[in-house]
Amino acid sequence: MATIKEESTGRLTHIWDSERVLAPVMIAPAILYIAVLVGVPFFLAIYYSLSDATTGDPSLNFVGLRNFLAVLNDSVFRRSLKNTFIFTFVSQLLVLVLAKVLALALIKEFRGKWLVRFLILLPWTAPIALGTIGWLWILDSIFSPIDWVLRYLGLLGAPDAILGTNSNLYWLGVPSLAMLSVIVVHTWRMLPLATVILLAGLTAIPQEILDAAEVDGAGFWRRLFQVMIPLLLPIMTIAVLFGVVFTFTDIAVVYVLTQGGPVHSTQVLASWAFFKGIEAGDLAQGAAVALFLFPVMAGVAALMLRLARRTEVT
Amino acid sequence: MASFKRLGRLGSLYGVLALFALFAAFPFFWMVITSFKRAHDLYTLENNPFLFNEPPTMEHLHGLFFDTLFVKYLVNTVVVGIAVVAITLVVAVPAAYSLARWAGRWGENLGIAIFLTYLVPPTLLFIPLSRVIGALGVQESLWSLILVYPTFTIPFCTWLLMGFFKSIPQDIEEQALVDGYSRFGAMVRIVLPLSISGILTVVVFAFTLSMHEFIYALAFISSSALKTVSIGVPTELVGEFFEWGPLMAGALIPSIPVAFLYTLFLDRFIAGFTVGAIK
Numbered sequence: 001m002a003t004i005k006e007e008s009t010g011r012l013t014h015i016w017d018s019e020r021v022l023a024p025v026m027i028a029p030a031i032l033y034i035a036v037l038v039g040v041p042f043f044l045a046i047y048y049s050l051s052d053a054t055t056g057d058p059s060l061n062f063v064g065l066r067n068f069l070a071v072l073n074d075s076v077f078r079r080s081l082k083n084t085f086i087f088t089f090v091s092q093l094l095v096l097v098l099a100k101v102l103a104l105a106l107i108k109e110f111r112g113k114w115l116v117r118f119l120i121l122l123p124w125t126a127p128i129a130l131g132t133i134g135w136l137w138i139l140d141s142i143f144s145p146i147d148w149v150l151r152y153l154g155l156l157g158a159p160d161a162i163l164g165t166n167s168n169l170y171w172l173g174v175p176s177l178a179m180l181s182v183i184v185v186h187t188w189r190m191l192p193l194a195t196v197i198l199l200a201g202l203t204a205i206p207q208e209i210l211d212a213a214e215v216d217g218a219g220f221w222r223r224l225f226q227v228m229i230p231l232l233l234p235i236m237t238i239a240v241l242f243g244v245v246f247t248f249t250d251i252a253v254v255y256v257l258t259q260g261g262p263v264h265s266t267q268v269l270a271s272w273a274f275f276k277g278i279e280a281g282d283l284a285q286g287a288a289v290a291l292f293l294f295p296v297m298a299g300v301a302a303l304m305l306r307l308a309r310r311t312e313v314t
Numbered sequence: 315m316a317s318f319k320r321l322g323r324l325g326s327l328y329g330v331l332a333l334f335a336l337f338a339a340f341p342f343f344w345m346v347i348t349s350f351k352r353a354h355d356l357y358t359l360e361n362n363p364f365l366f367n368e369p370p371t372m373e374h375l376h377g378l379f380f381d382t383l384f385v386k387y388l389v390n391t392v393v394v395g396i397a398v399v400a401i402t403l404v405v406a407v408p409a410a411y412s413l414a415r416w417a418g419r420w421g422e423n424l425g426i427a428i429f430l431t432y433l434v435p436p437t438l439l440f441i442p443l444s445r446v447i448g449a450l451g452v453q454e455s456l457w458s459l460i461l462v463y464p465t466f467t468i469p470f471c472t473w474l475l476m477g478f479f480k481s482i483p484q485d486i487e488e489q490a491l492v493d494g495y496s497r498f499g500a501m502v503r504i505v506l507p508l509s510i511s512g513i514l515t516v517v518v519f520a521f522t523l524s525m526h527e528f529i530y531a532l533a534f535i536s537s538s539a540l541k542t543v544s545i546g547v548p549t550e551l552v553g554e555f556f557e558w559g560p561l562m563a564g565a566l567i568p569s570i571p572v573a574f575l576y577t578l579f580l581d582r583f584i585a586g587f588t589v590g591a592i593k
Contacts, residue, residue, distance in 0.1 A: 019416050019497060022412070022416070022497060022498060023412045023416040024412075026408035026409060026411065026412040027408070027409045027412040027413060027424070029404075029405045029408070029409065030405050030406060030408075030409035030428065030468055030472055031409075031424075031428075033405055033464060033465070033468055034428065034431050034465065034468065034469065037443070037446070037461070037462060037464075037465045038431050038434055038439065038465050040442075040446065041439045041442040041443045041446055042434065042438070042439065042442075044442035044445065044446070045438060045439065045441060045442045047442075048441065048442060098334075101330065102330075102334050105327055105330045105331050105334070106331070108327060110324075110327065110328070110331075116331050116335055117577065118573070118574070118577050119335040119338055119339040120331075120334055120335055120338045120339075121338070121573070121576070121577050121580065122338055122339050122342055122569075122573050123338050123341075124576075125522075125572065125573035125574075125576035125577055125580070126342070126569035126570075126572065126573045127525055127526045127528075127543070127544050127568065127569060127572065128526060128528065129526075129528045129544045129545065129547070129548050130543070130544065130547060130548070130565040130566075130568060130569050131341055131342070131565075131569065132548075133345075133547065133548055133552075133561060133562070133565040134340075134341025134342060134344055134345050134562070134565060135341055136552075137344060137345075137348065137558055137561070137562060138340070138341060138344055140558075142359070143356070143357065143359070143363065143558075145344070145363045145364065148362075148363050188337065188338065188341075191334075191338070192338065196580060196581075196584050197584055200581075200584050200585070245433055245435070248435075249435030249436070249437045249438070250437075251437050251528065251529050251532075252528040252529070255528075255532070255548075256548045269437075270435075270437035270529070273437065273441065274437075274440070274529070274532070274533065277440075277441040278440075278441070278444065278532075278533050283441055283445070286441045287441045287442065290437060290438045290440075290441060291438065293435055293437060293438050294438060297433060297434065297435060297438070300433065301430050301433050304430070304433070305426065305430070
């Protein structure tokens with residue numbers, strides 16, 4: 001089919017017609033771009049982590065695994081590693097359960113759906129750094145509206161109040177509450193994405209299957225656990241994988257909310273890498289800290305690949 | 315009886331939805347209230363914080379626009395966004411078309427590989443990239459962001475566009491070839507106009523993703539006048555005077571339009587995320 005005009009015109013048209021030339025030429029810029037600005041920095045990260053580079057003295061001397069040993073011996077790093085896993089695991093567990101409930105509610109038709117949808121999606125659609133500023137003010141040490149409500153209900157700030165006689169809980173000033181706050185904000189942020197992904201999966205389940213199950217006498221819970229959830233498993237996996245990617249590697253929530261404090265109790269890998277690598281100027285150790293993100297991301301990528309392959313075959 | 319039961323079901327549906335909507339939107343609702351509340355009202359502990367105990371005021375908005383660099387942050391954000399959209403389109407459209415039409419098995423794998431680079435987190439790359447940016451001589455300039463943001467918009471948008479191009483029947487192009495278009499001409503004149511909605515989606519996403527970005531901007535830009543809203547508002551407005559009124563207004567104003575735009579296009583975005591998992 002590509003030969004029709006070839007006789008009448010010259011070589012130039014021939015190039016515009018040749019798939020052998022066009023295909024690689026058109027895809028090359030994308031590959032080049034990614035190779036230079038993702039591939040190169042990735043290997044640089046590994047290289048830095050094995051060197052003694054600092055922002056002041058970027059000359060590289062090979063120091064072997066010294067940075068990794070130094071990092072592993074650092075209690076702040078171990079705390080960050082642990083926190084990263086805790087925050088990701090707990091928030092994703094909450095997200096999965098809540099998203100299921102919310103998706104089942106949102107699949108129904110009702111009035112004002114677009115408004116409800118807009119509001120529910122806000123945590124994901126608005127820039128996370130800005131949304132977190134809202135939380136910063138909600139969790140303020142003195143003017144927190146949550147504290148105000150608790151005081152109003154007599155649960156806080158009265159002589160015999162359950163939550164203590166202080167007039168505030170100091171959400172971001174007490175390690176356990178600060179951790180809880182970070183988890184809540186992560187859950188808040190990822191819930192919309194997981195919900196819409198699940199919703200997409202729910203709408204793809206043929207209604208006949210659910211009807212058939214109902215006719216066969218399966219109640220709501222049996223339909224949920226024995227029909228819907230098994231059918232939704234691949235899409236739930238996708239939702240969780242994206243949730244893990246975004247939560248595990250996020251820095252904005254911790255940076256805006258607590259800066260890793262109080263006393264590093266909410267520090268995570270990403271924020272610790274930033275404080276070490278950029279603010280303190282220790283490129284080598286910063287890179288070493290950030291590289292600990294890699295195994296989990298590689299695992300997620302492998303799982304995604306398997307899912308993609310599997311659905312390709314069917 | 316039956317209608318009572320239905321009413322109850324409807325009631326619990328609305329109840330569940332109201333609870334979730336409250337949880338999701340509360341920080342933004344709180345921004346709205348704070349933006350218009352007088353300082354005296356905000357910082358009086360005895361006042362009910364959910365009500366306007368004194369008449370609303372525009373003073374915070376005025377302060378935000380005239381006493382801070384907020385407008386500058388908005389301009390920077392839009393400049394970076396537009397440039398990133400342009401680079402993304404120029405690189406991703408041909409790549410996606412090529413992958414959708416001409417590549418066989420290896421192309422499929424290449425497409426997945428490109429998408430997977432979207433999963434390489436910026437928090438892993440920002441330290442070495444800060445040196446690459448220095449080596450390119452664009453540190454402390456918006457160019458650093460313009461160059462780096464396409465590293466996450468290109469993979470995602472290529473993936474999305476691939477889906478769109480695949481959904482356009484190949485017969486249309488073959489007809490165009492019969493009509494005397496070159497292979498390239500058929501793509502530009504016939505396929506691209508048909509993919510306008512896909513391209514629009516990509517424009518919206520490249521823009522919103524670059525507006526959302528935080529870590530690269532935080533690591534590469536330290537001079538106040540060059541910051542984007544995502545980092546300018548949390549670092550400069552908090553640091554400068556820590557007045558909650560202007561800060562909340564500064565967080566709210568950029569959030570609402572971008573959230574609106576994002577919501578309009580979300581379904582297509584999700585279709586890209588879940589390609590293959592729904593059959």
